[in-house]
Amino acid sequence: MKQLRITQFEIVYLLxxxxxxxxxxxxxxxxxxxxxxxxxxxxxxNHYIQEM
Incomplete structure (x- = not known):
């Protein structure tokens, strides 16, 4: 089973x-x-562009 590695930025956006x-x-x-x-x-x- 694959694990999701969701960042805090992604969680905040979804919420x-x-x-x-x-x-x-x-x-x-x-x-x-x-x-x-x-x-x-x-x-x-910006998080995707700068951090990933």
Missing amino acids: VYMIFDHGNLSMDATKIIEDIIEQVATELH
């Missing part, structure tokens, strides 16, 4: 995405959530 995966929110709340997810995704991308 943020799951936490903020809600429907029926106001446009303002949706924009804020999209900005947060984009920021975390950028951090994950």
Whole structure:
């Protein structure tokens, strides 16, 4: 059996995405959530580029 070696950055991205995966929110709340997810995704991308 293969073992997953998930980094903290990957765990944070997955958790943020799951936490903020809600429907029926106001446009303002949706924009804020999209900005947060984009920021975390950028951090994950930077982690892949710089650390891996």
